[in-house]
Structure formats: structure tokens, C-alpha cells
Amino acid sequence: MSDDREAVRAWLSLLAASRGLEKAVDAGFRNNFGHSISRFDVLSALDRAGAQGLRAGALTEKLMVSDGATTQVTAPLVREGLIKRVADPGDGRVAIFSLTKKGEKIFADMAAEHRQWIDEAFARMTPAQMKTLRRLLNQIEPEKIARSKKDAA
Amino acid sequence: MSDDREAVRAWLSLLAASRGLEKAVDAGFRNNFGHSISRFDVLSALDRAGAQGLRAGALTEKLMVSDGATTQVTAPLVREGLIKRVADPGDGRVAIFSLTKKGEKIFADMAAEHRQWIDEAFARMTPAQMKTLRRLLNQIEPEKIARSKKDAA
DNA sequence: GGAAAATATTTTAGATATAAAATAACAAGA
DNA sequence: TCTTGTTATTTTATATCTAAAATATTTTCC
Numbered sequence: 001m002s003d004d005r006e007a008v009r010a011w012l013s014l015l016a017a018s019r020g021l022e023k024a025v026d027a028g029f030r031n032n033f034g035h036s037i038s039r040f041d042v043l044s045a046l047d048r049a050g051a052q053g054l055r056a057g058a059l060t061e062k063l064m065v066s067d068g069a070t071t072q073v074t075a076p077l078v079r080e081g082l083i084k085r086v087a088d089p090g091d092g093r094v095a096i097f098s099l100t101k102k103g104e105k106i107f108a109d110m111a112a113e114h115r116q117w118i119d120e121a122f123a124r125m126t127p128a129q130m131k132t133l134r135r136l137l138n139q140i141e142p143e144k145i146a147r148s149k150k151d152a153a
Numbered sequence: 154m155s156d157d158r159e160a161v162r163a164w165l166s167l168l169a170a171s172r173g174l175e176k177a178v179d180a181g182f183r184n185n186f187g188h189s190i191s192r193f194d195v196l197s198a199l200d201r202a203g204a205q206g207l208r209a210g211a212l213t214e215k216l217m218v219s220d221g222a223t224t225q226v227t228a229p230l231v232r233e234g235l236i237k238r239v240a241d242p243g244d245g246r247v248a249i250f251s252l253t254k255k256g257e258k259i260f261a262d263m264a265a266e267h268r269q270w271i272d273e274a275f276a277r278m279t280p281a282q283m284k285t286l287r288r289l290l291n292q293i294e295p296e297k298i299a300r301s302k303k304d305a306a
Numbered sequence: 307g308g309a310a311a312a313t314a315t316t317t318t319a320g321a322t323a324t325a326a327a328a329t330a331a332c333a334a335g336a
Numbered sequence: 337t338c339t340t341g342t343t344a345t346t347t348t349a350t351a352t353c354t355a356a357a358a359t360a361t362t363t364t365c366c
Contacts, residue, residue: 003280006275006280006283006284007268007271007272007274007275007278007283008267008268008271009283009287010275010278010283010284010286010287011174011271011274011275013286013287013290013291014167014170014171014174014286014290015171015174015175016217016290017167017171017290017291017293017295018167018168018170018171018172019171019217020217020293020295021164021167021168021293021295021298022168023295024295024296024298025295025298027298028298028299036351036352038351038352038353055314056314056315056316057313057314057315060315064169064172064173065352065353065354066353066354066355067314067315067316067354068315068316068317068318068353068354068355068356069352069353069354070315071315071316071317072316072351072352072353073352073353091313091314091361091362092314092360092361092362093313093314093315093360093361093362094313094314094315094361095314095315095316114161115160115161117298117299118160118161118164119160120294120297120298120299121160121164121293121294121295121297121298122159122160122163122164122292122293123294123297124292124293124294125160125163125289125292125293127156127159129289129292130159130160130162130163131159131163132285132289133163133166133167133286133289133290134162134163134166136278136282136285136286136289137166137167137169137170137286138166138170139275139277139278139282140170140173140174140274140275140277140278141273141274141276141277142170142173142174142176142177142178142274143173143177144273144274144276145174145177145178145180145181145270145273145274146181146270146273189321189322191321191322191323208344209344209345209346210343210344210345213345218322218323218324219323219324219325220324220344220345220346221323221324221325221326221345221346221347221348222322222323222324223345224345224346224347225321225322225323225346226321226322226323229321244331244332244343244344245330245331245332245344246330246331246332246343246344246345247331247344247345248344248345248346
């Protein structure tokens, strides 16, 4: 039995499943709300943060993207009034983002749709299987991948 | 117990695992070979296709990207001589891509590294667990996500 | 208090993606 | 053979992303 290629097979399945679902969810958000999945991620992070909001740096970490990406994805959301950006009164370097009332409402609508979409996509799985899936996914260790060669330069 | 949010939880885990691994693999390819994971995907598809190569349209399907993306990602690979593009003798509209000798060699090197990276990242899982993971991932149905509202327009 | 270092964010340049329009080539019927 | 429609690909415009440089602000140390 070719157990020696199972890891790559699992990785290809993982990539296909994730890309497929991400593409479908992104299309759903764009079609129904005119926003990308990236913007939903921002709203979601700010919703969890509540009234006190999040600093730009903290938002960057939650989104797991670069600082430049955060600046760019927040810009249209500020422009459209879904989130607001205020300078920290104590530290002039710090920008603090939080949801506006309008943003809270739109996020609630998006989250409800999102929840339904995901339930439909996972309909063939039992809750126990979903837990198993999560447990398995948590065993993957991307940080084990060596930065190797060029790093020696 | 809150079984009613398991699907979203599983989806978030799936997204985190996939993005994390994809980011690590992409960084590895860039550091060690100066190519992105997208280019590796192209080389991989053409390697599987063998000497006869793939039409642009077929390549687009395998990559699960847009036709424009295929044009753009193949351009630097042609320029650097890893793949070649020839017009179909029978149908002037058709472009056929295939690996060059240089491309075959570079792909072999990249694939070997890739295999090792993935083995390391999945080291905590048994082959049986990897199979279970694949089986669970294959039950996800992104196509179930309705294109709803805007489509009615 | 002021220069130097550290920190937080934005800007810029380049890579890669999509969607839609444009181009090019083939096919099929009058 | 035209002309009309279809198909295959590329081009263009726009959206995001990263990495690195630039900017702005605060902190630290003399």
C-alpha cells in the first residue's frame, strides 16, 4: 500500500476543500452584500472585539495578513461607514478600528447568511465528524516547514 | 453542548490549516527556488500531462483559476524557459503548454522538497488518520452554497 | 531638553487573482 | 464563399496580497 504519499494526498485534499469553500463563500458575499470575504473577516474580528475596538496591529494579527493589507482592506469599509477609525488619544501612532451601528447590522446579516451556507456545505457530516475533522486539522504543523537554504545567506 | 456551531468551527479550522500550510509552502518555494506556489501548480499539472502537454483551457481547469490567471502565471515560466508554448497545428486558436527539459528538472527538485515539507508538517498524523482526514474533507459540498439573491436580478 | 532608537502605520511597487471586453480563429448554413 | 455565431485565448481594469521603504510618533538615554 502506498502509505508513503498519504501526506501529500491529504494536503491536496485540504487545499481543494479550502479553496472551493472559500471561493463559494466569497462569491456569496459579493453577490448578496457587495463585500469580499476579506472584509467579512475584518467585520468579524471587530465584532468580537466589541466597543473598544482593535488597534491596527492587533487587527493585522487576527487577520493573519500583512500590515499593508489591513490598511487597504479597512479603507473602503471606513469610506462606506461600516467601521470607524480613531486615533488613540494616548499614542498618536496608534489607529483604533471599531464597528459602527451600520457595520454591526450589516455584519449580523452577513454572519447569519454565512452560518447557513456553512451548515449546508457541511450537511453530510455529523457533529462528531466535524469535531474529528477539527482535531485532525489541529495536528498539522506548518511551522515545521524549514525556511532552509536562502536563510543561510 | 453547542453542536449547532460545529460546522462554522470546522470551517474556521479548515481555513486556518490551509492558509497556514499554503503560506509556509509558498514561502519555502520562493526562498529556495524563486517561484510561487502558483507556478509550482502549473509545473505539476504539466508534469502529469507529460510530453503531449495541456491546452490553455485544460490547464485553467486543472488549476481551478480564471483563464486570465493562466495567461499571466505561464508568462514568466515561458520567459524563463521552464515551459514552452506552441500553437496547435490543427487549430490556430489553441495554445499548448508543456514542460521543457529545464522545467522537468526544476519541477523534480521542487516536488522532492515539497514532499519533505508536507511529510514534516503531517508528522504527527498516522497514515490512517490522513486517510480519515481526506474522507472527511471529501464530504464537504461547497457547491451547495446558493448563489441566491443577486442571481434573481 | 534633544538626539537617537524603537514602534505603529501608511505608502509604494510588484505579484497574482477575477471579470469582462477584445481579439482571433474556426464552423456551418445560405 | 460569405456571414454569422461559437469557441479559445489574451488584454484590460480592478481588487487584494506581500515586502520594503517612507512617514510619523513616542521613548530612552545622556
